[in-house]
Amino acid sequence: xxxxxxxxxxxxxxxxxxxxxxxxxxxxxxxxxxxxxxxxxxxxxxxxxxxxxxxxxxxxxxxxxxxxxxxxxxxxxxxxxxxxxxxxxxxxxxxxxxxxxxxxxxxx
Amino acid sequence: xxxxxxxxxxxxxxxxxxxxxxxxxxxxxxxxxxxxxxxxxxxxxxxxxxxxxxxxxxxxxxxxxxxxxxxxxxxxxxxxxxxxxxxxxxxxxxxxxxxxxxxxxxxxxxxxxxxxxxxxx
Numbered sequence: 001x002x003x004x005x006x007x008x009x010x011x012x013x014x015x016x017x018x019x020x021x022x023x024x025x026x027x028x029x030x031x032x033x034x035x036x037x038x039x040x041x042x043x044x045x046x047x048x049x050x051x052x053x054x055x056x057x058x059x060x061x062x063x064x065x066x067x068x069x070x071x072x073x074x075x076x077x078x079x080x081x082x083x084x085x086x087x088x089x090x091x092x093x094x095x096x097x098x099x100x101x102x103x104x105x106x107x108x
Numbered sequence: 109x110x111x112x113x114x115x116x117x118x119x120x121x122x123x124x125x126x127x128x129x130x131x132x133x134x135x136x137x138x139x140x141x142x143x144x145x146x147x148x149x150x151x152x153x154x155x156x157x158x159x160x161x162x163x164x165x166x167x168x169x170x171x172x173x174x175x176x177x178x179x180x181x182x183x184x185x186x187x188x189x190x191x192x193x194x195x196x197x198x199x200x201x202x203x204x205x206x207x208x209x210x211x212x213x214x215x216x217x218x219x220x221x222x223x224x225x226x227x228x229x
Contacts, residue, residue: 032212032213034215034216036153036216042221043219043220043221043222044145044153044203044216044219046215046216049213050213050215053210055215087152087153089153089215091213091214094214095158095165095207095214096169097143097155099154100152101152102153
């Protein structure tokens with residue numbers, strides 16, 4: 001089974017900061033990596049698919065990169081509405097999917 | 109608008125059963141695979157099950173295999189999750205999600221609001 005890890009597990013940042021979250025797969029997953037944002041009490045929202053493709057309607061301050069085992073989600077200038085938990089998800093072994101443990105971004 | 113609405117959650121005793129439903133609208137339900145994903149209180153997301161667009165194939169996480177059954181009724185635009193032999197560790201918010209194929213990669217592009225299942229005596 002493919003295991004996903006994320007770092008850090010949480011971070012504190014200020015509005016306007018550049019934020020980077022890392023996701024690592026236990027084996028190569030090519031570019032089969034998605035990112036989701038979840039706010040408290042709400043359903044997750046798809047941000048990035050195929051490692052670097054921005055989902056329709058998602059602000060361009062979000063970007064994704066990486067391939068193989070190491071991936072990054074970057075928020076170029078953190079906005080108040082971006083405080084949330086972010087999850088990576090591998091789709092290499094579709095239709096069996098695995099999520100990372102999540103990274104909580106809160107206000108410094 | 110495109111929407112998924114779950115129902116059927118509640119409190120059930122260990123060993124009991126529950127059936128969740130997910131009503132779809134705003135898209136051609138019969139053309140898409142569908143998932144169930146759950147989230148235990150204060151925990152992360154766990155993929156539970158997937159069913160192909162026509163119901164021909166079903167896949168399960170090891171943690172629910174043999175106890176949960178995913179199904180769909182395309183005439184009613186509804187997805188189901190039959191949960192049997194429930195355990196305390198099945199306590200979670202259960203989300204249904206639509207599978208979207210992006211050419212070489214699929215992801216979950218539409219999610220319901222979730223329904224809470226509590227397994228407790």
